Amino acid sequence: MHSVTAIVVAHDGARWLKETLAAVLRQTRPLDRVVGVDNGSRDGSGRILVEVFGAGSVLSLPRSTGFGEAVHEVLRRLPAAPAQTQAGHPQGQVREWLWLLHDDCAPDAKALQAMLAAADQDPKAAILGPKLRDWLDRRVLLEIGVTVSRSGRRDTGLEPREYDQGQHDGAHGVRDVLSVSTAGMLIRRDVWEELSGLDPELPLFRDDLDLCWRARTAGHRVLNVSGAVAWHAEASARRRRRVATSDEHPRRLDRRNALFVIMVNLPFWALLRSIMRNVCGSLVRTLLFLLAKQPANALDEVVALGSVIRHPLRLYRARKARRKGRKQGYPAVRRLFTPPGGAFRRLTDMVQSFLAGSGPVESAGRHHAGAAGGETDQDDGEELLADAGMLQRVFGNPGVLLCLVLTAVTLVAERSLLVGDLSAGDLLGGGALTPVVGGAGDLWRLYAEGHHAAGLGSDTWAPPYVAVLAALSAVAFGKTWLAVGVLLLGCVPLAGFAAYVATKRMIPYRPARVWLAATYALLPVATGAIASGRLGTAIVFVLLPVYAALGTRVVAGSRRAAWGFGLLLAVGTAFVPLVYILVAVLGALAAVSFGGIRRGTRTSLVIGLGTPILLLFPWLAELVREPGRILLEVGLRDPALADPRLPAESLLMLSPGGPGVPPFWVTAGLVAVALAALLLRRDQMVVVIGWGVVLFGVLVAIVVSRVTVDGVPVWPGAPMALAATGLLLAAAHPAYRITEFRAAGGLRRLGALLIAAVAFATPVAAASLWVKSGAGGPLRHDVPDPMPVLAAVGSADGQGTLLLRQQDGRVAYTVLHGRAPLIGEGDLEPPDDDHRRFTDAVAGLTSGRGGADVQTVASFGVRFITVPAPVDPALRRALDSEPALVRMSLSQAGGLWRMAHPAALPTPRAADDSRHRAWLWAQGGMLALVLILASPGRTNREEEYGGADVPVEESARKDRAKRNRAKADRAKADRAKADRVRA
């Protein structure tokens, strides 16, 4: 025979209380007694309780009372149940039950009945709990009993947002669990008293676990009854009301209590292991939190651990109180723990979700299923249609298809560039691209070393793009040729992909995005950059759409986007310094226009534009000293690669001139469409901004293309690409109107078709011309290795090989050291004095005038002289006539001479590179910091997106959606219900 007393504890829960109380009174198994407790509510909860239960059954307690205390208080006043409340059960020994209910937990009408039935089945069952479902989405499972991992983590064993389809219902509707929540907990009064109830040491979090654990240890059973359902709003956990039991931060409290409960309930040996585990685990998590830019979380983690360990006395007292049966009961408890792999899985999940951009998800205010409740996957349906197969999903995506088409076009057009005879030592190079040799290690060394042996020897610091390339090479398995090949030769599909993805938030109309991406990728700038081997422009070309996308967020005031923007801008600037100026001017304009409107815009812009300056500082300072170099880009400087007399129509049609550029009319369709976009009045703002960028870009291109730096005309690729970006935005943004026109029918429909045809003419024409003419140009994939094998084998460390090449009446030379020069070695500057002396000596040597020139050359450590084919007869004669040179070979491949009397190697000067080393460390540190600040972490929406405009909110939504997907963590990182606090 049962006697059930329901105890409803309310604290500012008027919103839910009525329904809860109604549900309590509607039970099919009527309650014997009901008691309401009002913990100092200010919203009238107490009044509602009195209305429903009557004033006699309601207890009013101060506001700071905890849930456990409230129950204790009730029991202190509640007399034992009358021995025989109902006649007709003569043999019935009354078992008195307490049904603990939160104010936001509405049980199903049959809940009590089902639980009592289960209790009847199992006489050892002392604590029973209903299956908890979500208050709002009534099918979503919240809890079916809770367990804990050895590291103290609560674990419901559910996926987030799992629907209840009976999948977790145990055999006979009962699950043997470690603990159940206090929301709807049905506990035998005698057991409660035996265990002295909820521990007042734990006013909040994990009190339920502690109680159930003790019950288990005492030999009772804890059951979750599937037939009993309660709907729980988790009001406190979801911050629907203030939690005010403790001054401490709930997150810290939660962690502290978790550790505390584990430590007091585990037997001694398990405790030692657990301490070890928790100390290590906490440190790792702290580190991850720091990486995820959640210093508060990290602090909480550390402080929680510290506060448990710091009070051994308290721990000892609590352990003493629980000593009885702890060791004997432990096996029964242990099998209900989270399986051992769980911790590791959680860690990997955490790292994954961190990488996916949602941050480690175990923090206050998150409750497994509900934290992101109400979200659907609709807004990222493009990426994830729940049931589509992987293939269908990938190939049904127009972005992927676009990339495939662009890749195919690129492969066909670059047919001559892709196949190189690797066995013959052929290299990719030509135009502005130094033949690609070496690996990531060589580039790192070049970047880090203080004194370079390359060339004539130099103490200048290697330019920062070397580090970027080294990093990229490291990603490409240490193979620089792979990295350069993918970036340069794959620039078209990469740019297409970047443009497609980057415009996602700016241009909702997908065909327009496809058109935009295709047109952008096939711009004359791209084909020209490939043909002339301009690695820098290729990289900037891929980055520009990303700049545009991040730029909108920077203008909107996003800090994280600003750091990322700064980092990427630094990369682009390292390759093409002009990009920085272009972006800076546009940024300044944006600051003037939006700075006053949006909060944080200025700070973000300063971050975005300041980061490159900090990261590239000494190099930029050098650039500023020689402003002409700002206009040049990475690579060899060949005057033939740009046209100093670029016709005006080419400039206006975004054709930068030089090799590999289609006729200027290719982009006519694009310009026409963009002009037509000016006629639309609805999206005028974007179109005008786009055209503003176009005019700015073209103006810069015109100015820049008329400049010659050190005899090398400047190639206006970067400003052209910028102008093209603006043009494409202006044209593509209002493109959705096409559908309206088409729907309108008649002349408008015809016009729409015409516009579409004109628009698509540009990418189609560009692609076909490119395929027809091929991508080759000065860039080749069969550049012979300039370093003769004989010389490479024969020269000792530090000995050089002088390479001479007669080109249109002049002799160009370079000194090789054991291998062809690396990308970036050409930018090192030898001391002026040496350089002049050596150049004079080489000139003398090549003239064949005899004298001491050979000795001078040899004194720089030159051991061999190589002249690649075709060997100029005069040059050959000059070298042959030099008595101090011995010819080693002369063939179709070129000639090689050896010094008859190699001079002693010059002793490398001890370079003072402490400054360089300091700078490298500083740069590395700054880079790490920027990376951390730019990398996705948990975002605080309130702060970051405060004044966000539409795209930003979309981004936030996307973040949230991603977070939904980052599963498991959240579920398992569940904390104790804050509801109980004063519920």
Add this chain to the structure above:
Amino acid sequence: MKGLIENRFGLLALVLVALAALYGAAYVGRPAPVVQRQPQAVKAPVEAVSVVCPAPGGTRISVVTPPHSEGPDAEGSDDKGPGGKGTGSATLTRVHASAEAAGAKTGKGGGSPKPEAVIDRPGVLWQREMPAGGGPITVAASGSMAPGLESAQTARDTSGTQRGLAGVRCVEPGADAWFVGPGPAGADVRLYLANADAAPADVSVMIYSGEGPVLSDRGNGVILQPGEHKAIELRDLAPSPLVMALRVSTGNGRVAAAVKVVLRKGVDWLPVAAAPSTTVVVPGIPGIAGRRELYVTAPGEEDTVVQVKAVLKDGFYALKNKEDVDVPAGSTATMDLTTGIGGQPAALVLTSDVPIVAGMVITGTGAVQDVAFTAGAQPIDLGSVVADGRSSRKQTSRLVLSAPFAAGAVQIRILPQKGTVPKPMEVTVPAGRTREVKLKPPAGSGSAFAVVVQPQPGSGPVYGGRVLDESTRDGLLITAQPLALARIWTLVPPTTDSPAAVLP
């Protein structure tokens, strides 16, 4: 303004105006086409010269360095005079077949053989009759003696197998040399090789006979240690060719090569012929009666037809019935031009589709004849020096100058062995003509002299040869040599340090 913006076409008009302005700016700003100035090579004086006289025994060796920067030398007016680096000297040393090769090369090293002579007076001809026997001699000059150093050996014998005048320029060691002349079947052809350098030379000899290339293992892999010299009878390598082109090349190192031909009717050294080229000019054919025979070799893999045109006193034309020669691949063809150019000073211009080398046999007159050889040569753009000129009652020296392509103007300066230097002589050669200039030193300065030929600014390419003859009772002794580019100046090309040099 507001109206303009609110009008549907207002923005379009604004943008179009802006674009037009940009177009105008770009159009106006377009720079005029710049003529790409070819970087000019800078003339620089030669700083060191070393040449090897192949077999000086019993000959007269002449060594001369032209005087520097004196008089109205147009070349030197804006440049610093050659050899401005204070003093210098030329040293004559025997090529020394020992390990101390370095010493032999410069003549200065410790333990090296005693120099035969040291010359330190530029502008003055130095001559010495060498005793018979002994190996080749290196003439090494540096400093002020270097620019333009010219050296020659000339043998004169009035009887015996060696009867005749036989002169040769002392050769600069090199990696590749071509000779064209009679083959070992009809003459006694001897190849003199000398290695005056510090590194061993690996010499190969290739012979292109009238029937095609002669494949012989013995001509390959002749190793000359530093300081070593050798004379090779070509008959041992290839007994059969009647005519031949000879290529001496080295795989490693450098060699000084010279070829002496002893025919039944005369003796002389073969001059070094210009390397294979599609246009070859054979200059220096004297206006002396006698047989003239042209040898042309196409060392490549293709048969060819060589067009032959003569540059004579009266014009530049193809000879009747002797317009072209068929030259099978890898072989040497001959053509008798006696009836075409015999007795008149001439040069020949040979053109072909494939590179060819050419030489000519000049036979003198008289009861007992002597021969001389000339060969394809370079234009003397930077001037030329001839070390050995003689003028006496019986001996005549002459220059045969040709300007096949454009009018030429040269300045000829005679440097006598002693006495004052006479005023230079200006000679112009009309385009497509040949001129013969007899060389006479001023009275009282002895019979021997050197000649400096300097093209004047604006002159077209001038080719030439020097012919030395001596009439004896039983016939004319004769020797000839094409004018070679003097080692006064070299062109120092503009040189840049450019990593782009690694790109083809």
